[in-house]
Amino acid sequence: MKNKKDHSHSKNCSMNRRSFLTATGAALAAGLIPRKGFSQQAQRTPRPDPLSIKSNVHVALCQPKTGCSMPGFFPAIVAEVHQPGSMNGQQPAAGAAKRMLAAGLSSLTGEKDPRDAWRCFVSPGERVGIKFNPVGHKVSGVTWDVIGAVVDGLESAGIPRRDMLVWHRFNDEHAQTYIPEKVHPGVEAYLLNWFIVKDGKNTPGGFERWDENVFYEADVTLPDEQNYLEEMFHGGTKSYFPRILTQSGSAGGVDKVINIPSFKHHGGPFITMALKNLAFGVTTNCPRGHFFIERFISEVCAFPPLRDKVVLNIMDGLRGQYDRGPVPAPQFVWPLERLYVATDPVAMDSVGFDVLLAKQIETGRLPADKADTVRKRHYGLAVAENLGLGAHKGRPIEIRKTVLG
Numbered sequence: 001m002k003n004k005k006d007h008s009h010s011k012n013c014s015m016n017r018r019s020f021l022t023a024t025g026a027a028l029a030a031g032l033i034p035r036k037g038f039s040q041q042a043q044r045t046p047r048p049d050p051l052s053i054k055s056n057v058h059v060a061l062c063q064p065k066t067g068c069s070m071p072g073f074f075p076a077i078v079a080e081v082h083q084p085g086s087m088n089g090q091q092p093a094a095g096a097a098k099r100m101l102a103a104g105l106s107s108l109t110g111e112k113d114p115r116d117a118w119r120c121f122v123s124p125g126e127r128v129g130i131k132f133n134p135v136g137h138k139v140s141g142v143t144w145d146v147i148g149a150v151v152d153g154l155e156s157a158g159i160p161r162r163d164m165l166v167w168h169r170f171n172d173e174h175a176q177t178y179i180p181e182k183v184h185p186g187v188e189a190y191l192l193n194w195f196i197v198k199d200g201k202n203t204p205g206g207f208e209r210w211d212e213n214v215f216y217e218a219d220v221t222l223p224d225e226q227n228y229l230e231e232m233f234h235g236g237t238k239s240y241f242p243r244i245l246t247q248s249g250s251a252g253g254v255d256k257v258i259n260i261p262s263f264k265h266h267g268g269p270f271i272t273m274a275l276k277n278l279a280f281g282v283t284t285n286c287p288r289g290h291f292f293i294e295r296f297i298s299e300v301c302a303f304p305p306l307r308d309k310v311v312l313n314i315m316d317g318l319r320g321q322y323d324r325g326p327v328p329a330p331q332f333v334w335p336l337e338r339l340y341v342a343t344d345p346v347a348m349d350s351v352g353f354d355v356l357l358a359k360q361i362e363t364g365r366l367p368a369d370k371a372d373t374v375r376k377r378h379y380g381l382a383v384a385e386n387l388g389l390g391a392h393k394g395r396p397i398e399i400r401k402t403v404l405g
Contacts, residue, residue, distance in 0.1 A: 055218035072343025076391035079107040087335040097145035104341035124158035127249030136328030161186030245305035263317035265325035274345035294380030346390025
């Protein structure tokens with residue numbers, strides 16, 4: 001897909017965009033909390049009015065969907081699997097993740113044999129990318145156990161390890177949290193960028209792995225001195241997508257993506273789960289996204305490299321973090337002992353939002369009478385629903401619950 005400068009779009013596309021903006025305007029609420037790590041100067045940067053931001057999301061809306069496009073084969077359905085005792089302290093019990101994932105896939109697809117369930121999403125000969133969230137791995141990030149359960153499941157469906165690629169953005173997180181030689185030999189660990197120390201400073205490497213012809217554009221920029229992360233590569237109004245998503249497996253990219261978020265709180269959009277794991281994990285120039293985070297997350301996910309390739313979301317809820325995220329905060333981590341499986345990332349995040357909100361109320365982190373305020377303030381799921389990425393409030397979400405003995 002190429003982003004085009006002209007605005008000669010069909011009537012249907014124009015109507016989609018108007019409907020989206022109207023619905024988004026109705027959902028907008030208060031401003032957002034900046035992510036920890038912003039400099040004081042960056043925190044003082046005025047936040048733009050979300051309705052005033054101009055973006056090229058209409059380019060995504062005009063691209064025809066495929067049969068695999070979000071919300072996928074099972075819209076508005078989330079399979080939840082709970083296995084009491086699946087956590088031993090802060091670590092998963094041996095074999096629990098694999099058993100729970102098999103049960104979740106069966107519940108979602110109706111297939112009794114896990115191999116047949118996997119074959120609903122992938123086929124031999126395809127190259128499959130696995131996007132996980134490594135932040136706080138030992139405390140609250142995605143566990144190796146869940147990644148391993150996915151690797152085993154893909155193998156059972158006829159995908160050899162040489163056709164699997166596990167990726168994340170940054171080497172300072174990835175290299176410390178996922179080492180395939182130790183846990184899944186034969187799987188490729190792929191970095192979208194890395195740091196090179198030059199003149200005593202971190203300098204980003206890996207720019208050639210990004211496709212400058214496929215990008216999300218929004219007229220929100222940060223001054224160079226406020227670009228607090230080296231890995232953003234560049235400033236300006238564009239955020240590029242990686243070649244592994246814009247190209248097919250035969251051309252060096254991937255054909256399908258399995259998204260593995262963790263169950264975690266975030267000070268900005270309240271949750272950092274399925275959608276955020278994708279949007280901030282696959283774009284350059286992303287720190288500016290924190291200033292319009294609800295639109296940034298949803299609009300990035302609306303583009304074909306994500307919308308059409310992410311066929312399954314598996315949320316690692318073996319342990320959950322209900323406050324002070326996204327950085328690990330052990331005092332707010334508890335054994336949730338659940339996996340969530342869905343093709344619909346918006347439905348998954350909506351379910352996760354409700355569980356996390358209830359936990360904050362239960363623990364006294366949030367007064368019960370503030371719940372509606374939090375829901376209104378974090379409107380990103382409504383934006384995602386308006387973009388056709390899945391179900392939030394427009395239709396009932398079916399939660400298929402399984403409890404394993």
